[in-house]
Amino acid sequence: MTEHLFLSEKGKKASSTLARVDLDVYFEALENRYHPVDNPSGALPMSVAENQLCWDNLKQKFQQITRKQDIPDWVASYGDAAGVASFREAIASFFSEFLFGCPVNPESLACFGGATGVIEMTAFLLANPGDTAVIPAPSYPVYTGDLGVIPGVKRYDLHTHHELEEIQNEISISLEKLEKTKNEIEAQGSRFKLLILTSPDNPTGMIYSEAQLRSIADWCIAEEIHLIVNEIYGLSRFNLDHPQLRESYPDPIPFYSFGKLMHEYQSPLLHHWYSFSKDFGISGFRIGVIHSHNSGLIQGSRNAGLSHSISNYTQWVVQEMLSDHDFLEEFFQKHTHRLTEAFLTVKKAMDEVGTPIQPAYGSLFAWVDFSAFLKEESHEGETDLWLEIFEKTGVLLTPTDGFGHSKKGLFRLVITSLSPNELKLAMERLQEFFKNKK
Structure with a gap:
């Protein structure tokens, strides 16, 4: 074991402590990412808070700026x-x-x-x-x-x-x-x-x-x-x-x-x-x-x-x-529409399987209670359910370890990290999983 040689105490801690507990699983999901033709059974990561909803608009705007203006x-x-x-x-x-x-x-x-x-x-x-x-x-x-x-x-x-x-x-x-x-x-x-x-x-x-x-x-x-x-x-x-x-x-x-x-x-x-x-x-x-x-x-x-x-x-x-500001006005109108539709997609799916979901005001997330499906109300039980969901559906949620919540079995779903079609597919997979669990 030489990886900690010559490091400070802070360096040793940083070397051995992941920034997030789910990073290894997240990278595994990225290596097996879903594609409708090439990998239809692939993974659908909903764990990292990234927003893909309006990048098409921003990308076009940035390309326009760099094309038309001198640096x-x-x-x-x-x-x-x-x-x-x-x-x-x-x-x-x-x-x-x-x-x-x-x-x-x-x-x-x-x-x-x-x-x-x-x-x-x-x-x-x-x-x-x-x-x-x-x-x-x-x-x-x-x-x-x-x-x-x-x-x-x-x-x-x-x-x-x-x-x-x-x-x-x-x-x-x-x-x-x-x-x-x-x-x-x-x-x-x-x-x-x-x-x-x-x-x-x-x-x-x-x-x-x-x-x-x-x-x-x-x-x-x-x-x-x-x-x-x-x-x-x-x-x-x-x-x-x-x-x-x-x-x-x-x-x-x-x-x-x-x-x-x-x-x-x-x-x-x-x-x-x-x-x-x-x-x-x-x-x-x-x-x-x-x-x-x-x-x-x-x-x-x-x-x-x-x-x-x-x-x-x-x-x-x-x-x-x-x-x-005209661009920003149009951008946020589109963003609000797409964000609301994404939340509705998740809410409808969770309502259909009788899973409680927080009626949120905003953010990129849905906060959902899967505690009814825990084998035991413990950190281990929560981790087991998180991994079981990923292994059987390919949908990767954010584990609640580190959120500081007192109840076990609540999970965060990032609703903006997938395309609309991918999000619908992810919800179909989760619905099938929880129906089978019941």
Whole structure:
């Protein structure tokens, strides 16, 4: 065993710890990917949060930009580590027009290589090693590594529900729960330093109401805790007026962007995360954004974030796309339609086999309860069901290990990683599997 020779303790841990527990199975699925002619029995991966719905539109737009425009000279030179001025101006205009609904100062933005870079840099600059970030659970498993590997910040899962019925109207989080959590963390010798919310949420697809965000923001400011709202799925919202969805949302909550509240409060303790990987489906472009009225955080990002800088060529192409608001308007109309149809495909299939599914507001996911099919309610039972589904159907779901959920048997289905025909096929395979299980 020589693979750990000459590594630091952190290096040894990184060398032996996968970023995700399902990576090996995911790569296996990719090697046996479904094709309607060449491999009709192949795998249909629905585990990684990629959005394939509108790449055809974006690809055409990017090709048009690079064909018709000369590459500016500044692309070949060094630029601002937090994003060149014209790029941040384009993002500020995009936020203002499409997400926040209020003015945005480009100087309040810092841009880095993907959501991971943003999370890591924010935690590094706002918290000390050993401090704690509280995250309503279930939530994104890789937060653990993004917060912990380099910043050294601990993750605390604050359970919001056990059964799906507990979050039918909104995510269950109260000031009493937050206060109790703060006391527990302090009793363990740590500090409750960061509170991270995601809206729409991963994996539940739920959102936080304006009243919730105001109440939580007021509490965090009073307690001097940094509140971060991740709106990485902020424009991936379902059309709740669709005739086949309307009855599932008798009293829907309006989406309220945290950026609008930040504009009102102007607090150095409130922060916003965004990435272009989900709403736009360009995860490979690696673009993440911190928005904050804390000038120290933005300047610190600029000074310490060189290793997370985005290539100037990427910034140029994306800023040109963002500057065309007519294109963006049409793009998001198509995206909302295709996203809603994808969610309906999954919802109909799950309803037909009597499997509970969360009536989500948005995101790229369906949060589904398969607990009735567990051989035993344990981590092992959950893993066995996950692998059995993959082995017998070729459909790879996201395992719940790392989500921090208290109940076993709930799984995340990425509804945007397949074409419409592939998604229908995946649902047919799952329906047959669960009918046989019954």
